[in-house]
Amino acid sequence: MAVAAAQVAGSPKNSETNQSEKLRAYLEQAAQAMHAGDLASAERALRSAVAVDPQSMTALNNLGIVLAREGKPGEAIHFYQLALKVRPGDAATKRNLAIAYFKAQHYRSALELLEPLAAASPNDFQLLDLAGFSLFALDRYRDAANYLERANHADPSDMETLDLLGKAYLRVKDYKSLPSVFERIMKINPNSASAHVMMGTAYDDMSERENAIKEYQAAIAADPKFMGAHSGLGYLYWRQGDTENAEKEMRAELDNFPNDPVAHGILGKILLNNSQPEQARSHFEQALKVNPKYEDALIGLGEAEVALNHPNAAISVLRKAIQLDPDQAEAHFVLGTALRKSGRTEEGIREQKLSAELQNKKAANGKPVSE
Numbered sequence: 001m002a003v004a005a006a007q008v009a010g011s012p013k014n015s016e017t018n019q020s021e022k023l024r025a026y027l028e029q030a031a032q033a034m035h036a037g038d039l040a041s042a043e044r045a046l047r048s049a050v051a052v053d054p055q056s057m058t059a060l061n062n063l064g065i066v067l068a069r070e071g072k073p074g075e076a077i078h079f080y081q082l083a084l085k086v087r088p089g090d091a092a093t094k095r096n097l098a099i100a101y102f103k104a105q106h107y108r109s110a111l112e113l114l115e116p117l118a119a120a121s122p123n124d125f126q127l128l129d130l131a132g133f134s135l136f137a138l139d140r141y142r143d144a145a146n147y148l149e150r151a152n153h154a155d156p157s158d159m160e161t162l163d164l165l166g167k168a169y170l171r172v173k174d175y176k177s178l179p180s181v182f183e184r185i186m187k188i189n190p191n192s193a194s195a196h197v198m199m200g201t202a203y204d205d206m207s208e209r210e211n212a213i214k215e216y217q218a219a220i221a222a223d224p225k226f227m228g229a230h231s232g233l234g235y236l237y238w239r240q241g242d243t244e245n246a247e248k249e250m251r252a253e254l255d256n257f258p259n260d261p262v263a264h265g266i267l268g269k270i271l272l273n274n275s276q277p278e279q280a281r282s283h284f285e286q287a288l289k290v291n292p293k294y295e296d297a298l299i300g301l302g303e304a305e306v307a308l309n310h311p312n313a314a315i316s317v318l319r320k321a322i323q324l325d326p327d328q329a330e331a332h333f334v335l336g337t338a339l340r341k342s343g344r345t346e347e348g349i350r351e352q353k354l355s356a357e358l359q360n361k362k363a364a365n366g367k368p369v370s371e
Contacts, residue, residue: 027056034066040070042062043067047063057083076096077106091117098113111131125158136164145168170201182195193223197219200219230249231263231266254267259286261297265300268280272300281305295331299328302318311339315342327358336350337352
């Protein structure tokens with residue numbers, strides 16, 4: 001009898017039953033852990049489930065979901081791809097894979113799945129929204145706006161969608177469509193600083209600076225700590241020659257965001273123009289700590305070093321700026337000044353001649369030489 005029992009236990013049918021029971025047990029463990037928010041335990045149980053049955057769609061998809069929730073979209077992609085090998089046309093898996101690609105910032109791959117899925121479900125907010133965000137990330141702003149408009153129609157209350165829709169219209173300079181987006185945002189949130197900044201940017205692009213200033217002021221009134229509101233207003237003041245208010249706004253931005261490179265850069269220029277090169281240098285250096293390729297800050301730092309009679313330090317910095325943009329006329333001019341101050345007169349003259357040639361070339365092409 002013992003031998004017979006052993007034969008029954010080792011039969012293929014019984015082995016399949018044990019495998020099925022193990023799979024079910026691991027899936028139940030995972031479901032309980034997911035419900036409790038214990039993602040690490042859920043992941044362990046689901047990995048065990050996949051080891052028991054590598055073709056279990058439930059195990060593969062749920063493991064992908066857990067990994068994505070744990071911030072591991074790259075690993076999630078692998079398991080969704082395995083699931084699609086088991087069942088190539090599975091729409092739910094394709095959707096999960098598209099979301100994982102999006103979270104992993106693989107926008108082209110995400111879009112390849114999102115577009116046909118959205119075509120099959122034309123009122124699905126998530127699919128339309130993710131397609132719009134992916135297209136925006138790929139610099140296809142007009143196409144992004146089309147998807148985001150459809151997403152907004154599916155869910156008119158989503159502020160993030162409306163915000164990106166406004167930015168998409170800004171990128172393609174579609175100023176006629178912007179007021180509609182602004183009105184929709186205002187209906188949801190009458191105190192939206194983001195919407196006022198959006199309109200301020202549009203007015204500035206259209207050279208309506210007074211209206212732009214009013215919108216940035218409205219943004220600050222709505223939220224004094226909204227990123228970019230003070231620096232945007234300060235930039236407008238600076239460009240119209242109101243350096244006193246420009247400095248005030250840049251300092252307000254830095255009070256809220258001490259590492260903002262643009263605020264540091266423009267404040268550095270203001271201080272440099274006010275014959276305060278040492279203080280200006282400090283702000284240019286702060287800007288470059290955040291963004292080492294910030295051309296204006298590199299040129300500004302070079303100017304500050306020249307003003308402080310440190311021509312060799314200026315030469316080093318300005319050559320970095322020219323490496324980033326060999327056609328930057330201002331960098332060549334300041335470099336020429338630094339070279340001449342360091343006693344390298346002929347090199348300095350060549351650089352300043354080159355600067356003049358570059359400015360003449362820009363003028364001949366109808367491009368502004370400076371703001």
